[in-house]
Amino acid sequence: MAAIKVHGSPLSTATQRVLACLYEKGVDFQFVPINMAAGEQKSDNFLALNPFGQVPAFEDGDLKLFESRAITHYVAHEYTGKGTQLLITGSNKEAAVLTLWQEVEAQQFNSPSSTLAWELFYKPFFGQATDAAKVEENEAKLGKVLDVYETRLSQSKYLASGHFTLADLYHLPNIQCLLSTPAKKLLESRPHIDAWVKDITARPAWSKVLAMQKQ
Amino acid sequence: MTMKLYGLAMSTCTSKVITCLHEHGAEFELVPVNLQNGEHKQPAFLAKNPFGQIPALDDGDLTLFESRAISTYVAEKFKGSGCDLLRSQNPKEAALVKAWMEVESQQFSPAISSIFYQFIIVPSMYGGSPNQMIIDESSAKLGKVLDVYEKRLSSSKYLAGDFYNLADLHHLSYIYYLMKTPYGKLINERPRVRAWWEDISSRPAFKKVAAGLTLGDKN
Numbered sequence: 001m002a003a004i005k006v007h008g009s010p011l012s013t014a015t016q017r018v019l020a021c022l023y024e025k026g027v028d029f030q031f032v033p034i035n036m037a038a039g040e041q042k043s044d045n046f047l048a049l050n051p052f053g054q055v056p057a058f059e060d061g062d063l064k065l066f067e068s069r070a071i072t073h074y075v076a077h078e079y080t081g082k083g084t085q086l087l088i089t090g091s092n093k094e095a096a097v098l099t100l101w102q103e104v105e106a107q108q109f110n111s112p113s114s115t116l117a118w119e120l121f122y123k124p125f126f127g128q129a130t131d132a133a134k135v136e137e138n139e140a141k142l143g144k145v146l147d148v149y150e151t152r153l154s155q156s157k158y159l160a161s162g163h164f165t166l167a168d169l170y171h172l173p174n175i176q177c178l179l180s181t182p183a184k185k186l187l188e189s190r191p192h193i194d195a196w197v198k199d200i201t202a203r204p205a206w207s208k209v210l211a212m213q214k215q
Numbered sequence: 216m217t218m219k220l221y222g223l224a225m226s227t228c229t230s231k232v233i234t235c236l237h238e239h240g241a242e243f244e245l246v247p248v249n250l251q252n253g254e255h256k257q258p259a260f261l262a263k264n265p266f267g268q269i270p271a272l273d274d275g276d277l278t279l280f281e282s283r284a285i286s287t288y289v290a291e292k293f294k295g296s297g298c299d300l301l302r303s304q305n306p307k308e309a310a311l312v313k314a315w316m317e318v319e320s321q322q323f324s325p326a327i328s329s330i331f332y333q334f335i336i337v338p339s340m341y342g343g344s345p346n347q348m349i350i351d352e353s354s355a356k357l358g359k360v361l362d363v364y365e366k367r368l369s370s371s372k373y374l375a376g377d378f379y380n381l382a383d384l385h386h387l388s389y390i391y392y393l394m395k396t397p398y399g400k401l402i403n404e405r406p407r408v409r410a411w412w413e414d415i416s417s418r419p420a421f422k423k424v425a426a427g428l429t430l431g432d433k434n
Contacts, residue, residue: 051363051366051367052322052363063307063310065310065311065314066314067313067314067317067318069313069317070310070313070314070317071314073313074306074309074313077306077309078306092288092291092292093274093277095291096279096288097277099284099287099288100280102284103283104266106317106320106321107281108266145266148265148266151265
């Protein structure tokens with residue numbers, strides 16, 4: 001029985017972030033599906049794992065964690081010797097560049113891309129109507145963020161470094177959603193971003209995450 | 216070469232970094248950025264932070280932005296000086312600090328910053344009226360988050376454990392501003408949250424910073 005358990009849903013972007021990290025590291029884990037349609041994430045059992053009632057929740061032995069970026073940070077450090085190196089090892093200054101681009105994802109990219117994913121990907125999936133004004137507003141916001149990324153990726157193969165790191169990985173779930181919506185034009189029209197997207201979405205670990213959605 | 220922090224003492228994000236610097240007794244120079252003149256959107260500043268927001272930090276050949284990335288860098292750089300806000304030598308403690316830092320970033324700040332923006336910034340910087348619907352919605356969200364904090368603080372002195380840490384620190388400036396508004400009741404109505412607030416805001420490092428948190432003050 002694996003010491004690591006992930007409680008979540010393969011359709012949840014936050015859960016996917018954690019799964020991608022675990023597959024990159026090649027560590028064994030047990031996936032415990034949470035029935036979100038039935039509101040299982042608000043059950044007492046689940047709230048004992050994540051008091052905010054959101055997927056994913058994570059266990060490694062007696063350590064219980066929540067927040068996908070904290071979970072992936074822990075996994076990347078704890079299992080630093082295994083699988084893909086997702087961190088920048090070296091001086092504190094070099095490591096700070098990774099923290100920076102992780103924060104950029106959380107503070108600048110996440111909000112407009114999540115709103116667009118919700119409006120253009122999830123709402124149609126659930127049979128709800130898209131709010132066109134919100135789409136327009138957030139495409140504009142995301143466009144400005146992506147202009148900065150385009151410049152960055154013209155100077156650096158990946159966001160924080162010459163190699164793939166957690167900072168790039170954090171973007172995968174929302175990018176994957178956007179690729180099946182009209183908003184993909186925002187990614188495809190910027191050449192360095194387009195190349196980066198094609199590269200990171202082709203990673204074998206990410207394909208394993210996508211395969212879980214089909215089960 | 217002394218570190219340079221570009222920003223304003225009254226800004227919630229800049230003051231988050233200043234508090235962290237003071238906790239470690241770290242020397243730095245605060246270089247004001249003239250937001251009213253649009254200095255943060257000029258090429259010289261954009262070269263430091265391409266998103267055109269304060270704060271930014273220069274430490275020799277390193278330039279950083281995003282307040283939580285800067286504070287994390289500072290906490291790591293100065294951790295030897297009797298202050299250990301990240302608990303990086305203990306993987307389990309470090310993981311819990313990181314989890315509660317993410318809670319502040321993803322759950323707490325979006326809700327409280329809306330209230331702060333509507334109630335304090337809109338009138339004082341734009342001469343407008345607060346949008347009460349947004350305030351009410353954000354207060355409800357913040358209340359739910361603080362209910363979780365109330366429960367958490369019944370079994371833990373600080374958010375991530377029985378040790379003051381960076382996750383607690385990141386809450387200080389926004390709560391300080393909230394307490395200047397009627398919505399301070401969200402803190403005061405929850406006894407353990409209130410006690411935690413009184414503890415962390417009485418730390419000397421924050422008291423130095425609080426004097427500069429003057430947005431919305433009338434005089």
